Amino acid sequence: GAGVSQTPSNKVTEKGKYVELRCDPISGHTALYWYRQSLGQGPEFLIYFQGTGAADDSGLPNDRFFAVRPEGSVSTLKIQRTERGDSAVYLCASSLIGGLGTGELFFGEGSRLTVL
Amino acid sequence: TQLLEQSPQFLSIQEGENLTVYCNSSSVFSSLQWYRQEPGEGPVLLVTVVTGGEVKKLKRLTFQFGDARKDSSLHITAAQPGDTGLYLCAYRDDKIIFGKGTRLHILP
Numbered sequence: 001g002a003g004v005s006q007t008p009s010n011k012v013t014e015k016g017k018y019v020e021l022r023c024d025p026i027s028g029h030t031a032l033y034w035y036r037q038s039l040g041q042g043p044e045f046l047i048y049f050q051g052t053g054a055a056d057d058s059g060l061p062n063d064r065f066f067a068v069r070p071e072g073s074v075s076t077l078k079i080q081r082t083e084r085g086d087s088a089v090y091l092c093a094s095s096l097i098g099g100l101g102t103g104e105l106f107f108g109e110g111s112r113l114t115v116l
Numbered sequence: 117t118q119l120l121e122q123s124p125q126f127l128s129i130q131e132g133e134n135l136t137v138y139c140n141s142s143s144v145f146s147s148l149q150w151y152r153q154e155p156g157e158g159p160v161l162l163v164t165v166v167t168g169g170e171v172k173k174l175k176r177l178t179f180q181f182g183d184a185r186k187d188s189s190l191h192i193t194a195a196q197p198g199d200t201g202l203y204l205c206a207y208r209d210d211k212i213i214f215g216k217g218t219r220l221h222i223l224p
Contacts, residue, residue, distance in 0.1 A: 004158070033211060033212070035214075040216075040219070041216050041217070042122075042202075042204050042206075042214035042215050042216045042217045043159065043204070043214045044214075045211050045212070045213060045214075048210065048211045055210065056210055056211055091158050091159075093158065093212075104161045105159075105161065105212055106158075107157075107158025107159050107160070108158055109156060109157055109158055110156075110157075110158060
């Protein structure tokens, strides 16, 4: 497809388990962003990649959260030792360029994570 | 600290009515963006306002950037059920930072 693709769309896990969420950005987009959105809130920034490197990871809440983008395309958000408070929709977005020149972000439909 | 304050948090009005939602800050921005998000989907960019005092129109939606570039408003004329959604304002530094949004519900 032409848009940002996120898998899985829904993930239910138990407290303490490890979770991986995948994002496939629009082809040719160099910048990739991860956000977390809790019910009734706006998206909260987590991390942003320019190419393969994390340009800004200031939004990651703690060291249980980690993200990679090894080939500058697909990205994986990894959450270790999940907690109930991690339950949220995790949104991925991509843009043609990043940084201060950031134009329009194109979002995926999100991965809904529920930690029981 | 929430840099962008959006109000109201919730708004439910009848179809055909007009409404205005607000995005305020004490900071000055080079630009502000407005997004709309529908349930089960990601936010979609509606407009970017860049110049202080700028007014942009998108069909029945009118966006204004404050003269001092600290605030913005979104006015919807003759609201329709299809306007229902979460309206988010956002600013750019090296990434996009969103406000908490205004959840709008238009009753048929």
